[in-house]
Amino acid sequence: MSELFDRIDALVASRSPLPPPAERKRLRVAHGLTLDEVAAALDVRRATVSGWEAGRTEPRPPEREGYARLLGKLVELYPAPNATVPVEGTAVPETFSSAPGTVPRAQPVPAGAVSGAAAVRTEQDTRTRPAADAVFPVPSVSPAAVSPSAPTRMTSASASLLVSRRAGGRKAGESGTPGSGTDPRFENGPLAVVDVEDGHVVAYCVGGLVLDVPAKSLPSLVEWTLKEAKLGQSKLSGPGRAADPLLVLTAAALERYGLPTELSEQEKDAGRIPEGHKVIKQLARAEWKLTKRGFGPWARVYRPATGSERACVQLCIPSWNALDTRHWGEAGQLPPAELARVLGVYAAQVMTPRGSTAVTGLELMTALHPPTRASAPDADGRRHSEHNPGSLGKDPVDCGPCEAPDGHPLLKGLPRFHVRGPAEKLFEEAYDWARPMTDAECTLRHLVGIDVNMAFAAGANGLNFGLGEPTHVKAPAFDPKLPGSWLVDLSHVDLSRVKAGKEWVDLDGSLLPSPFTPKGDRPTGPAWYATPTVAYAVELGYDVTPLEAWVRYDNGRYLDGWYQRLRDAYLATMADLGVTADLPPEDFLTAMDGCKARDPELGIVITAIKATVKGGLGKLRERPRGEGWRPGERWRALERPTWRPDIRAAVISRTRVNLHRKIVKHAAFTGQYPIAVLSDCVVYAADGPSPMDFLPYRDGKPLPGGFKLGINPGLVKHEGTQTVLWGEGVREQFDAPQLNFARFIKDGTVTAADNGE
Known part of the structure; x- marks a missing residue:
C-alpha cells in the first residue's frame, strides 16, 4: 500500500x-x-x-x-496583485492595486491608528506601466519604526526606515538592488533619477527605492546627496577610490531647480550653459566648483578634496542629450523608475557612468588600474603616494612619430600639405573590404552575415601593451612579445599558400582580404604595423625583417581586467535576456532571435556595454574638438596618461588578425570564402538562410580554430540574411561591384549614404 x-x-x-x-x-x-x-x-x-x-x-x-x-x-x-497583507504590528492592511500603471507610494499613518503601529498604503501613479510591473514587496515595519505622528511624506531621515517604498521600475534584477553591496555608505545604490511628482521632488534609486528630496535649490541638492542620500559605489580595485554619486535630472527637476529643460543652439555648440547663469552663481556662492568643461550634459560639481575625503557629485541631464541615442537608445525617454533601472544595472555591471559610454570606457581602465597607490609605512609610520605597478602612471607620455595622428606636435616640421603614406604612419584600422561574387556564389540563394561578439574586447584580452615611453630601434629583430610599432615590408606574404597550424595549405588568395590593411589590399612595400600584425605574418609562415621600430620595454597586460569586467557585464546581461553560454548552436540562434525585445531595458544596457568597449578604445586616440586648435599645437586629450594611440592600434590589429585567422581556417576546411567584411561582421554566400547552412559543425562541435556560434566574446552570432538576388540588385543599382554587403546585411536597407555617395 x-x-x-x-x-x-x-x-x-x-x-x-x-x-x-x-x-x-x-x-x-x-x-x-x-x-x-x-x-x-x-x-x-x-x-x-x-x-x-x-x-x-x-x-x-x-x-x-x-x-x-x-x-x-x-x-x-510577497502576495500577488489584489492580495491584502497586514503589516506587522498594525490592524490596518497594506493594499496593492493590480491596475495597470500603479506604483506603491508611501501614505501618512492615519490619526488614531493602533499605538506604535505603522500602516503603509499605496496610491495610483498616473505613469503608464505594464500591470505585471506594478507590484513591489514591502517588508514589515517594526512598531518602533514609525510613530502615529509621522509626516505625510518621507523625510530624508526616515527614508532608511521606510526603505519599503518601491517604484514601478520593472524587472529590477539582482544586480541593481540597493543593499547589494557591502559598503554602508552607499546602501541606496550608485545613482538616483530626480523627478518632480505632485509638486514634490523625489529621487528614484535602483531596485525601485524612492526617496523624498527636501532640497529647494541645486546647491542644497548636492549637499543632500553627499550627506544624506547614501549614494555612491565602492571602488573597483584596491588602490582606487569609490565612485561619486550620480544624479540624473529629469526635465521637471531641471525646471524646479532653475535650469533650462533644453539647450539653445548656441549652448549646444558650446556644450554648456553660460558661466553667468543664475544656477552657476548659486553654486559659486555655496563654494561649489565645476570642472573646466562647465555645466553641460555631464557636469561635475565638487569642492577641493581634503585629505582622502572627496566631495563631488556627477550630474546627468538626458534632455540635454547626455544619453546619446546611438549608445543608449531611448533611455532618455524612459520614466524615472525605468531609467534608474537601466543606469543601475549598467553601474552594477560596468561602473557608475562618468559621461558618455566612451568616457566611461576610458574611466573604467583607470578605475581598474589607478596610476598611484599608497606606499608601505616609512620610518615615521607615514604613507605616501607612489606609482602603481601595471598602470600607465599619472603623467602623459608621447607616442612614436609614426603613431601620432595628423596635426600632432611631433609632426610640426612636416610640410603643410604633406600626406603621410604607410611608410610614415601607423594605420591599424578595422576591416572594410568586399569583392565581386564568383559565378558559383551567384548560383546560391542567400547571403548570410555572422558577427563576432565583443570582438574588440576579445582582441584586448591577454595582449601586452606598453606602459611607458617608446624606444626607437634601428634594424631590430622582431619579438612577438614586445609591444610596439614596426616598419617592415610584408608584400611578400602570399595568401595562396599559408600555414594553418603546423601544415601548409593552398588557398585562392584572390578571394581573401589581406590581413595587413583595412581595405584588404596587398601591401606594396614597407609600412608601419603593430606587433600583432607582424606576428601574424610570421604565423602564416613568412620571415619578417623590420627596418626600424618604436618599442616599449616596460609593458604588461593592462586591459585584462577591463576586458574581464566588460565580458562579465555582457554575459550576465545576456543571461538575463535568456541567452546563456552553454546553449547548443541551434538553441543559441533561437534564443538570440529577438532577445532584446524580451526586455527592452536590458537591451539598452547591452547596447551601452558594446558602446563602452568601442568608445573607450576610441578615446585612446581622441582628436581635438571645438578647442580653437591648430595643427602642431597640443590639445587637451594629450595631457591624459590614457591618450595612447599605440594601445588602440594594437587592439584593432589583434582583432583584425583574429578574424582573418578564422576566415583562413574556414576556407582551408570548406573551400568557402567571404564576400564582404566590415569591422567584426563577415558575409558568406550559402544555400540556406542560417549560419548553420555554411558553418561546418559535426555532432554539435565546430571547426577547431574556426567560427563558433555562441555568446562568449570572440564567438559569433547571426547578424542577418538577404538573398543573392538582392545583393546583385543593390550593386547594380549603385553601379558598385564591390559594395560592402556587411554594412547593411542586418536589415537590407541601402541608401546613397551607405554607398558613400
Whole structure:
C-alpha cells in the first residue's frame, strides 16, 4: 500500500501548480534571490531556472515539487496583485492595486491608528506601466519604526526606515538592488533619477527605492546627496577610490531647480550653459566648483578634496542629450523608475557612468588600474603616494612619430600639405573590404552575415601593451612579445599558400582580404604595423625583417581586467535576456532571435556595454574638438596618461588578425570564402538562410580554430540574411561591384549614404 501512496504522491507532485513565468521572476527578485541560488537549491543549472522564468520550458519532477514549494513560500511573503497583507504590528492592511500603471507610494499613518503601529498604503501613479510591473514587496515595519505622528511624506531621515517604498521600475534584477553591496555608505545604490511628482521632488534609486528630496535649490541638492542620500559605489580595485554619486535630472527637476529643460543652439555648440547663469552663481556662492568643461550634459560639481575625503557629485541631464541615442537608445525617454533601472544595472555591471559610454570606457581602465597607490609605512609610520605597478602612471607620455595622428606636435616640421603614406604612419584600422561574387556564389540563394561578439574586447584580452615611453630601434629583430610599432615590408606574404597550424595549405588568395590593411589590399612595400600584425605574418609562415621600430620595454597586460569586467557585464546581461553560454548552436540562434525585445531595458544596457568597449578604445586616440586648435599645437586629450594611440592600434590589429585567422581556417576546411567584411561582421554566400547552412559543425562541435556560434566574446552570432538576388540588385543599382554587403546585411536597407555617395 505504501508503494501505491508513493505513486499517488509522485503523480500529484508532477502537476504541482505553478504561477505564470513572469510571476516566478517577480517572486524571486522580491526576495533578493539570484538565479544561481535557486539553481543550487534545486540542483539544476542556472539556465534551467532562467528558462522556467522566461516560459521557454517547464520544470519536471522531482524539481517541480521543490520549485512549487519555494514559490508557494515566496507568495506568502510577497502576495500577488489584489492580495491584502497586514503589516506587522498594525490592524490596518497594506493594499496593492493590480491596475495597470500603479506604483506603491508611501501614505501618512492615519490619526488614531493602533499605538506604535505603522500602516503603509499605496496610491495610483498616473505613469503608464505594464500591470505585471506594478507590484513591489514591502517588508514589515517594526512598531518602533514609525510613530502615529509621522509626516505625510518621507523625510530624508526616515527614508532608511521606510526603505519599503518601491517604484514601478520593472524587472529590477539582482544586480541593481540597493543593499547589494557591502559598503554602508552607499546602501541606496550608485545613482538616483530626480523627478518632480505632485509638486514634490523625489529621487528614484535602483531596485525601485524612492526617496523624498527636501532640497529647494541645486546647491542644497548636492549637499543632500553627499550627506544624506547614501549614494555612491565602492571602488573597483584596491588602490582606487569609490565612485561619486550620480544624479540624473529629469526635465521637471531641471525646471524646479532653475535650469533650462533644453539647450539653445548656441549652448549646444558650446556644450554648456553660460558661466553667468543664475544656477552657476548659486553654486559659486555655496563654494561649489565645476570642472573646466562647465555645466553641460555631464557636469561635475565638487569642492577641493581634503585629505582622502572627496566631495563631488556627477550630474546627468538626458534632455540635454547626455544619453546619446546611438549608445543608449531611448533611455532618455524612459520614466524615472525605468531609467534608474537601466543606469543601475549598467553601474552594477560596468561602473557608475562618468559621461558618455566612451568616457566611461576610458574611466573604467583607470578605475581598474589607478596610476598611484599608497606606499608601505616609512620610518615615521607615514604613507605616501607612489606609482602603481601595471598602470600607465599619472603623467602623459608621447607616442612614436609614426603613431601620432595628423596635426600632432611631433609632426610640426612636416610640410603643410604633406600626406603621410604607410611608410610614415601607423594605420591599424578595422576591416572594410568586399569583392565581386564568383559565378558559383551567384548560383546560391542567400547571403548570410555572422558577427563576432565583443570582438574588440576579445582582441584586448591577454595582449601586452606598453606602459611607458617608446624606444626607437634601428634594424631590430622582431619579438612577438614586445609591444610596439614596426616598419617592415610584408608584400611578400602570399595568401595562396599559408600555414594553418603546423601544415601548409593552398588557398585562392584572390578571394581573401589581406590581413595587413583595412581595405584588404596587398601591401606594396614597407609600412608601419603593430606587433600583432607582424606576428601574424610570421604565423602564416613568412620571415619578417623590420627596418626600424618604436618599442616599449616596460609593458604588461593592462586591459585584462577591463576586458574581464566588460565580458562579465555582457554575459550576465545576456543571461538575463535568456541567452546563456552553454546553449547548443541551434538553441543559441533561437534564443538570440529577438532577445532584446524580451526586455527592452536590458537591451539598452547591452547596447551601452558594446558602446563602452568601442568608445573607450576610441578615446585612446581622441582628436581635438571645438578647442580653437591648430595643427602642431597640443590639445587637451594629450595631457591624459590614457591618450595612447599605440594601445588602440594594437587592439584593432589583434582583432583584425583574429578574424582573418578564422576566415583562413574556414576556407582551408570548406573551400568557402567571404564576400564582404566590415569591422567584426563577415558575409558568406550559402544555400540556406542560417549560419548553420555554411558553418561546418559535426555532432554539435565546430571547426577547431574556426567560427563558433555562441555568446562568449570572440564567438559569433547571426547578424542577418538577404538573398543573392538582392545583393546583385543593390550593386547594380549603385553601379558598385564591390559594395560592402556587411554594412547593411542586418536589415537590407541601402541608401546613397551607405554607398558613400
